[in-house]
Amino acid sequence: MAEETIEVTATETTETTEDTAAEQPQIASSLTAQEREVIANMPYEEARDKLMQAVRALENGGLSLDESMRQWEIGEALAQRAQSLLNTVRAKLDAAQAQQAQTAATAGTQSNLQ
Template structure:
């Protein structure tokens, strides 16, 4: 006898990973897929709205990552220039 875990339900789509848990590259790659799906024009209105909402959240997540990276670079530059003044 097989357990439900042994036989995944291939008919049900996988639940999307919460946007807040995605790394930059993951969010960017999914955003590209969302844009491609929207541009293809084959989705229903409801599907298009859901894709747009997901895409918007993904774009926001990418922006968060980029702003965080910029802040880290700015901090590193400030630290380096402060350390250079002492030499």
């Protein structure tokens, strides 16, 4: 069976993303600063897909200890990125729901005419 490992490479994206690298705790890692930067700017779907590939590579086995550790570190970084993006979306949804509830509560009252 061929070994499948994930390499993090820069991909061009036109989507602007929030800087989530600052939110992530920094641990000793074999990932380069450039690789961490690439992951920190990945859109959710790409991070999720690469995370699934890293998990498959680990589950398939056949990797050396160093290769396994690298895949694990890549997977951890990708999971943190995806979770950070999900947290951002959750916060936006919560804010929109709160605004909608506030608007509904004052609809048709004198307070919204002032």
